[in-house]
Amino acid sequence: MKITVYVGEYGGDAALQKEYGLGLFIDSRLHNCLFDFGNKTAEKNLSALEIFPEFADVAVLSHGHVFVGGGLPALKPRLKNAKLYARETAFEPHYFKKSRLSYKTISLPKKLTAEGTVFTKSFLKIDEELSLLSNFKPDKKLLEAPRYFVDGKKYFETDTFAHEQALLVTEEGKSVLFVGAAHAGLKQMMERAEKTYQRPVSAVVGALALTDKKGKPIFGEEWVCNFAFELEKFTSAEFYFAAGVGDAVFNALQEELGERIHRLSVGETKEL
Secondary structure, eight states: OEEEEEEOOOOOOOOOOOOOSEEEEEEEEEEEEEEOOOOHHHHHHHHEEEEGGGGEEEEEEEEEEHHHHHHHHHGGGOOOOOEEOOGGGGGGGGEEEEEEEEEOOHHHHHHHHOTEEEEOEEEEEOOSSEEEEEOOOOHHHHSSSSEEEEOSSSSEEEEEOTOOOOEEEEETTEEEESOOTTTTTHHHHHHHHHHHTOOOOOOEEEOOOOOOOTSSSSSSSHHHHHHHHHHHTTTOOOOEEEOOOHHHHHHHHHHOOGGGEEEEEOEEEEEE
8 A cells, every 4th residue: 555645744845834733645455545634734735746635435534633634624525535434522622731721722623514424433344444443442641641631511521532543454464553643542552453353553654642743742751661662562563653753752762663663754655
C-alpha cells in the first residue's frame, strides 16, 4: 500500500502548508481511503498533490478534535463516492486544559453535521482489508492528570476518548495500524489489533499527541521513556508519525526504538 501525507507538521516543501494535524491518503489494493482531514490545510494541499477526494471510497475520522476534523466541512461535499466512518461521540464538545482555570475548545466545527456518517461500535470489519477498532480503555496514567475533557452534567468531565478509533489495514499478510493521536494509549490499540487478528502489527502510521503546536512535550521525561519502552516490546513494528512528536520526544523515542521510528513530511509518500 502507498500512504501520502497531505496534512502534517513536518517538511520543507514550499508548495505545501504545514500544520499541527493529520491527513493521510491510503492507496491500498482494494481501496482509496482518506484517513483524517487536518484543520486548515487539507483542501489546498490535496489540490497541490493532485489527490481528488472524489476518488476515495472510504473516509475515516479518527476522533473528535479539530486537528483531524477541521478540514472535513470543506471536503465532505466532495466525498461523493465514500462512506464516512466515525464514532458518534466525535461530534460532541471537547476541550483541552491549558492551565488550572483555562480550557480551550478543540471540538469539530459547529457547521459540520453527522448527517450521512456511519457510526462505529467497538469493532467493525468493513471487508477483508479494512477494520475499525474503538472503545478502548484509556491508560490509567493518562487519567491521573487529565488534559482533555468533555461536557458533564454540571462541570467538565475527564475525556475517556470514547470518540477515538483506529483503522487496521491488512494487505499481503501485513497489518498496518493507522492512528490519529492515540489519546487512549498506543499500546492498548496495538494489543487490540494483534489480539483481534492473531498477528503482529507490522507498522503504525499517523500522529501522536505527545507534543503541542510548538513542539513542547505534553508529558514528562519519565513518562516518555516508559512509553518508548512499551513500544519497543512490539518487535515487529515500524512507526511513522506526521505530527505530535517534536524533536525532544522524537529523540527520546529514537533512543529506544532506533531506526524503527520515523517522521513523515507533508507531501511524502511511503510504500509499505
